Amino acid sequence: MKAGGAEPSFKRVLLKVSGEALMGDREYGLDSTTVERIAAEVKAVVEMGVEVCLVIGGGNIFRGISGAANGMERASADYMGMLATVINSLAVQNALERLGVSTRVQSAIPMTTVCEPYIRRRAVRHMEKGRVVIFAAGTGNPFFTTDTAAALRASEMGCDALLKGTKVDGVYTADPIKDPTATRYEKLTYLDVLARDLGVMDASAISLARESDIPILVFSITEPNGFANIFRGSGRYTIVTNR
Template identity: 75%
Template sequence: MTKKPLYKRVLLKVSGEALMGDQQYGINVETVDRIAREIKQATDIGVEVCLVIGGGNIFRGLSGAAKGMERASADYMGMLATVMNALAMQNALERFGVPTRVLSAIPMMTVCEPYVRRRAVRHMEKGRVVIFAAGTGNPFFTTDTAAALRATEMGCDALLKGTQVDGVYSADPHKVKDAERYDHLTYMDVLAKDLQVMDTSAIALARENGIPIIVFSIHNDGGFVNVLTGDGRCTIISDAA
C-alpha cells in the first residue's frame, strides 16, 4: 500500500539532458515514457503535478552564445527547444491516460496554449498535468528560474529537481570519488558553498517564498513517488537544515 504523499501540489523540474537517455542528442522516446510513468504514479496517489523541462538536449542558449551567437537570440532558440520537449512529454503522458496541457510563455497558438496563470491553476484544479514551456519567455533567465517562478505562481508545496544523481554533493560524484553528499541544506548553504544545484535567482525566489527544493535522481524507477511519500533518497533544501 502506497503511503500518503507529503505534498498536495508540486512542480517537477527535469533537465533536457535527462530526456536523451543513452543518446548523445535529442529525445529518447523510451526515456520520456519512463518519466511519464513516474508522473502518472504521482497523479494516481492524488498529487497535483506541473513540470518545467529544460532544452539542453536540443539547444542550450549559453552554449550558442559562447560560440559567438547573440545571447538573446540564442536564449530564444533554447526556449523553442523546451517547447519541443514539452510536446514530447505531453504525448507520452496522454498515451498513459494522463490529461495534460502545455502552456508556453511565448505564444504559439497552433501547438499549445499561451501561459495565463489563472488558466494554469484551473487546469491543475481539474487534475491535469501542466507543462510550462519556453522558460519565463525572457532571455537571460534559465529554466531553473522559470521552475521557481512557476512553482511560486502555482502555490506549489515543493519544487522537485530530477537530476543525474541522488541528491546534492560537494562536487560532481562522477568525477570526485570522495564528494560529500548532503541530506539537508539551507538556501544560504547552497549559495555560500556555491553548489550550483540551481542558479542563484531560482534559489533566491524559492527562499523568499518558502518553497523547499528537493533534489533526487530522475533515473531511479519509482524515485519520484518515493520522494513524494518521504521514502526516497534525496537532498532537501529549505530554511531549516
C-alpha cells in the same frame, strides 16, 4: 533511505526536468523509452492525488549559453533554447496522454497552433481538475534559465515543493561522478547553497524559492521510480529549505 525522516506530504508540486535527462543514453535529442518512463512516474504521482506541473529544459536540443559561447548573440541563442523546451514539452505531453493522463502545455512565448499561452489562473484551474500542466519556453525572456522559470512557476502556482530531477540522488560537496570522495548532504538551507556555491540551481532560482519559502528536493530522475518513490516515503533526496 530518505531525508527528513518522514514521508513528504505535498498537495501540489512542480517537477523540474533537464533536457539532458530526456536523452537517455543518446548524445542528442529524445529517447522515447526515457520519456515514457518519466511520464509513467508522473502518472503514478498524479494517481496518489498530487497536483503536478512541470518545467522541462531544452539542453538536449539546444542550449542558449553554448550558442552564445560560439559567437551567437545571447538573446537570440536563448530564444532558440526556449523553442527547444517547447519541443520537449510536447513530447512529454504526448507520452502522458498515451498513458491516459490529461495534460496541457502552456508556453511563455505564445504559439497557439501547438499549445496554450501561459495564463496563471487557467493553469491553476487545470491542476485543480487533475490535469498535468507543462510550462514551456522558460520565463519567455532571454538571460533567464529554466531553473529560474521553475522557481517562478512554482511560486505562481502556490506549489508546496519544487522537485529537481538530476543525474545524482541529491546534492554533494562536489560532482560525485568526477570526485568519488564527494559526500552527500541530507539537508541544506538556501543560504548554504548560495554561500558554498553548490550549483543546485542558479542563484536567482534559489533566491526566489527562498523568498517564496518553497522547499527544493533534489533527487535522481535517472533512477527508476525516483520521482514516485519520494511520495511513497522511500525516496532518496537532499532537501533545501529556510531552516
